[in-house]
Amino acid sequence: xxxxxxYIDQHKxxxxxxxxxxxxxxxxxxxxxxxxxxxxxxEAVKKALEEAGCDHVxxxxxxxxxxxxxxxxxxxSLPTVLVYGHYDVQPADPLELWTSPPFEPVIKVTDxxxxxxxxxxxxxxxxxQMYMHVKAMEYMTRTGNLPCxxxxxxxxxxxxxxxxxxxxxxxxxxxxxxxxxxxSDTGMIAKDVPSITTGLRGLSYVEVEVTGPNRDLHxxxxxxxxxxxxNILAKMIAxxxxxxxxxxIPGFYDKVEELSTEERSQMAKAPFSIDTYKKALDxxxxxxxxxxxxxxxxxxxxxxxVNGIWGGYIGEGAKTVIASKAYAKISMRLVPNxxxxxxxxxxxxxxxxxxxxxxxxxxxxxHGGQGYVTPIDSIGYQAAxxxxxxxxxxSPIPQRSGGSIPIVALFEKELKSKTILxxxxxxxDAIHSPNEHFGVFNYLKGIETIPxxxxxxxxxxx
Amino acid sequence: xxxxxxYIDQHKxxxxxxxxxxxxxxxxxxxxxxxxxxxxxxEAVKKALEEAGCDHVxxxxxxxxxxxxxxxxxxxSLPTVLVYGHYDVQPADPLELWTSPPFEPVIKVTDxxxxxxxxxxxxxxxxxQMYMHVKAMEYMTRTGNLPCxxxxxxxxxxxxxxxxxxxxxxxxxxxxxxxxxxxSDTGMIAKDVPSITTGLRGLSYVEVEVTGPNRDLHxxxxxxxxxxxxNILAKMIAxxxxxxxxxxIPGFYDKVEELSTEERSQMAKAPFSIDTYKKALDxxxxxxxxxxxxxxxxxxxxxxxVNGIWGGYIGEGAKTVIASKAYAKISMRLVPNxxxxxxxxxxxxxxxxxxxxxxxxxxxxxHGGQGYVTPIDSIGYQAAxxxxxxxxxxSPIPQRSGGSIPIVALFEKELKSKTILxxxxxxxDAIHSPNEHFGVFNYLKGIETIPxxxxxxxxxxx
Numbered sequence: 001x002x003x004x005x006x007y008i009d010q011h012k013x014x015x016x017x018x019x020x021x022x023x024x025x026x027x028x029x030x031x032x033x034x035x036x037x038x039x040x041x042x043e044a045v046k047k048a049l050e051e052a053g054c055d056h057v058x059x060x061x062x063x064x065x066x067x068x069x070x071x072x073x074x075x076x077s078l079p080t081v082l083v084y085g086h087y088d089v090q091p092a093d094p095l096e097l098w099t100s101p102p103f104e105p106v107i108k109v110t111d112x113x114x115x116x117x118x119x120x121x122x123x124x125x126x127x128x129q130m131y132m133h134v135k136a137m138e139y140m141t142r143t144g145n146l147p148c149x150x151x152x153x154x155x156x157x158x159x160x161x162x163x164x165x166x167x168x169x170x171x172x173x174x175x176x177x178x179x180x181x182x183x184s185d186t187g188m189i190a191k192d193v194p195s196i197t198t199g200l201r202g203l204s205y206v207e208v209e210v211t212g213p214n215r216d217l218h219x220x221x222x223x224x225x226x227x228x229x230x231n232i233l234a235k236m237i238a239x240x241x242x243x244x245x246x247x248x249i250p251g252f253y254d255k256v257e258e259l260s261t262e263e264r265s266q267m268a269k270a271p272f273s274i275d276t277y278k279k280a281l282d283x284x285x286x287x288x289x290x291x292x293x294x295x296x297x298x299x300x301x302x303x304x305x306v307n308g309i310w311g312g313y314i315g316e317g318a319k320t321v322i323a324s325k326a327y328a329k330i331s332m333r334l335v336p337n338x339x340x341x342x343x344x345x346x347x348x349x350x351x352x353x354x355x356x357x358x359x360x361x362x363x364x365x366x367h368g369g370q371g372y373v374t375p376i377d378s379i380g381y382q383a384a385x386x387x388x389x390x391x392x393x394x395s396p397i398p399q400r401s402g403g404s405i406p407i408v409a410l411f412e413k414e415l416k417s418k419t420i421l422x423x424x425x426x427x428x429d430a431i432h433s434p435n436e437h438f439g440v441f442n443y444l445k446g447i448e449t450i451p452x453x454x455x456x457x458x459x460x461x462x
Numbered sequence: 463x464x465x466x467x468x469y470i471d472q473h474k475x476x477x478x479x480x481x482x483x484x485x486x487x488x489x490x491x492x493x494x495x496x497x498x499x500x501x502x503x504x505e506a507v508k509k510a511l512e513e514a515g516c517d518h519v520x521x522x523x524x525x526x527x528x529x530x531x532x533x534x535x536x537x538x539s540l541p542t543v544l545v546y547g548h549y550d551v552q553p554a555d556p557l558e559l560w561t562s563p564p565f566e567p568v569i570k571v572t573d574x575x576x577x578x579x580x581x582x583x584x585x586x587x588x589x590x591q592m593y594m595h596v597k598a599m600e601y602m603t604r605t606g607n608l609p610c611x612x613x614x615x616x617x618x619x620x621x622x623x624x625x626x627x628x629x630x631x632x633x634x635x636x637x638x639x640x641x642x643x644x645x646s647d648t649g650m651i652a653k654d655v656p657s658i659t660t661g662l663r664g665l666s667y668v669e670v671e672v673t674g675p676n677r678d679l680h681x682x683x684x685x686x687x688x689x690x691x692x693n694i695l696a697k698m699i700a701x702x703x704x705x706x707x708x709x710x711i712p713g714f715y716d717k718v719e720e721l722s723t724e725e726r727s728q729m730a731k732a733p734f735s736i737d738t739y740k741k742a743l744d745x746x747x748x749x750x751x752x753x754x755x756x757x758x759x760x761x762x763x764x765x766x767x768v769n770g771i772w773g774g775y776i777g778e779g780a781k782t783v784i785a786s787k788a789y790a791k792i793s794m795r796l797v798p799n800x801x802x803x804x805x806x807x808x809x810x811x812x813x814x815x816x817x818x819x820x821x822x823x824x825x826x827x828x829h830g831g832q833g834y835v836t837p838i839d840s841i842g843y844q845a846a847x848x849x850x851x852x853x854x855x856x857s858p859i860p861q862r863s864g865g866s867i868p869i870v871a872l873f874e875k876e877l878k879s880k881t882i883l884x885x886x887x888x889x890x891d892a893i894h895s896p897n898e899h900f901g902v903f904n905y906l907k908g909i910e911t912i913p914x915x916x917x918x919x920x921x922x923x924x
Binding site for chain 1: 494553555623685690744751756764769773779
């Protein structure tokens with residue numbers, strides 16, 4: 001199967017150009033203004049799966065955006081790999097911070113990527129990583145190297161909570177039956193340090209609205225006499241953390257799994273430089289929950305962050321107004337055993353209790369998902385580990401990620417199979433940020449590594 | 463001089479239509495997108511002053527928008543009244559809350575205004591109240607009832623701090639020499655309860671910027687590990703008030719004039735219903751500094767309000783991002799003896815001190831002005847009081863306003879004369895809010911009352 005490298009050498013320009021075409025489609029699922037673009041992207045993915053050799057490729061209707069499904073069943077007695085990915089992307093704003101338009105992909109050379117990196121919204125998250133699987137599939141089908149059955153399930157609402165996917169999975173256990181789920185929607189520690197994500201955080205995302213007076217007021221005539229929704233919202237948000245940056249929501253930590261000293265010291269072995277970290281973000285110091293390291297704060301500990309806030313006059317110049325309403329989007333990252341629905345209720349109860357009588361509060365749950373931890377002794381993990389050893393020459397480091405892929409827990413519940421998270425992105429890829437990019441090296445390395453996973457998984461399953 | 467009522471009866475339709483034409487011009491000084499409209503409005507005011515009988519009407523150049531000046535000197539030995547007003551208006555947003563377009567004036571009947579009220583941005587603040595003086599001038603010149611000299615000075619930057627006016631006044635003491643300054647840019651207690659504003663609050667308006675990481679970050683990968691500028695800004699804003707809603711800025715209250723029990727009980731006599739107040743704003747309770755009544759909180763006490771806040775993702779749907787920057791516009795209403803420049807410095811020092819090491823803070827002063835208190839034994843006050851007695855049949859109540867007209871203190875300093883604030887607006891006029899309006903009754907009553915001020919002021923000056 002060494003032919004994979006030859007195949008990549010021969011087709012890599014096309015692999016890159018095909019991804020660039022896909023990245024030109026602004027499939028922003030959070031903004032209905034882009035709905036036609038999201039649908040066009042689903043069509044493009046359908047076409048790509050057909051060309052890669054999948055059978056029965058279809059756009060499966062859902063209450064929301066369609067799910068692109070395709071499969072190649074070569075022998076029912078062989079194991080089946082279910083590949084999951086998403087074709088939707090995060091909103092691109094703030095646009096002014098992009099050095100090139102988010103939906104006009106360009107390849108630029110960076111210090112970290114002398115071979116060049118593709119700059120575009122979705123380059124890494126997740127079009128680029130999803131497309132690695134499509135191209136690996138193309139290689140395996142065209143060169144007779146597909147050792148088992150494959151199913152593809154690519155959704156269009158990952159960035160807004162995957163509610164249609166949940167709906168779809170609950171209704172299609174049979175169709176989606178598999179022996180392992182393979183996902184590339186995470187990162188690796190460094191270009192030369194492969195890693196497999198063994199833990200993901202859960203998520204609860206809410207939007208809050210604080211209403212004071214029934215209309216905007218003149219701050220001179222009413223200032224100091226009525227509750228100002230913006231000041232109150234600020235006070236309520238501040239009240240969500242204590243002086244040690246612990247979250248103050250009663251019951252929030254009740255089910256949080258405390259890692260053993262042994263596990264924490266294992267984690268501490270992952271290569272990490274606090275100075276490089278601070279320098280990369282241009283911050284004088286890190287900030288977070290007392291008693292935990294930076295790597296623990298963003299992986300094994302639950303957190304609460306305001307993702308957006310707005311209220312009053314935010315235009316040019318000055319307006320002496322007291323707004324009638326103030327808003328915030330707040331998300332909590334959860335760790336295994338915390339139930340996102342329960343946490344959402346605890347948040348709503350506590351947040352509302354922080355409001356004085358002078359205002360009304362509405363908490364609107366947006367979406368959420370459970371955390372997840374995968375064992376490292378499964379066949380899937382072993383196969384992935386061997387694949388990395390083959391292509392990187394070293395075994396991958398198991399790591400907990402701070403991010404969330406809510407549907408992973410759903411897959412285990414509905415499809416009864418484990419998920420293997422083979423991520424090829426880097427922290428510096430700036431996913432969800434301006435100037436998102438994906439290294440050409442990472443992209444091609446993914447295409448090279450994936451077929452080895454299929455080979456080892458099939459052999460280990462015998 | 464009873465002829466004023468006859469003159470109004472004869473011309474009131476024209477008076478209203480002329481004001482409506484003026485209100486159609488969107489002279490928003492805070493937004494440079496409207497700069498041509500602001501200039502057109504200055505031209506319109508110039509024309510209006512000429513038609514009202516002023517001589518030497520001109521647009522005086524300034525570093526910003528022009529000041530419209532006009533005068534009528536009938537006899538240098540007679541006293542001179544300087545009329546001040548402004549032709550710029552507040553931004554109209556949030557537009558969606560207007561029941562009719564802000565710059566398409568319409569007359570609607572309301573419970574409070576059975577004679578109708580003119581709905582438009584600037585209807586009361588200040589085009590409507592400024593134009594009362596123009597029409598009163600027209601009456602006096604055309605009917606030979608002008609008893610003294612008059613100077614008009616109408617500016618176009620009142621809503622953004624009047625910096626050009628300060629520049630102009632400091633350079634034109636001679637041209638602006640007067641015996642009393644007359645302004646209608648405040649309100650009265652009720653349609654049947656005339657009042658004269660004897661105190662104004664000062665103002666310090668700043669914009670703050672909190673910067674965390676050098677780019678927007680994925681809240682899953684970085685959440686809990688770095689200072690989130692929005693959370694930090696919320697915490698810093700919350701820290702500006704203590705549990706009794708006293709402002710925490712060191713030295714903030716040092717120069718605040720404490721009123722005597724006598725003065726406070728005098729204030730308490732003004733007709734006020736806390737239930738009507740809460741009902742009108744649809745709030746369950748009022749909110750403010752412990753130890754003071756609602757009317758004290760919004761007049762004799764200094765306050766701090768956030769007028770606008772923004773940061774992170776504020777679009778439709780959800781985005782799991784940690785913003786690089788968060789912003790707020792914050793204004794403080796000051797009472798006599800507090801120096802706005804000193805307070806601005808104290809704010810900047812204290813606010814910055816509230817920031818953790820993980821963020822950078824910038825405080826940008828927008829503008830400000832001193833508070834003001836006028837004596838009620840001056841000739842000007844007596845003349846105004848008599849004028850109200852003539853047209854309302856009762857003497858006006860002296861009252862402190864929570865609002866600010868920063869240039870009043872400047873006038874006293876540069877022009878050495880007292881200002882009389884004859885306001886005809888009502889709290890319910892919704893100035894600075896959607897659906898601003900001005901009662902036709904109030905508008906015409908102002909035109910009726912003003913000439914009496916001229917008469918009494920001239921006689922009392924003999």
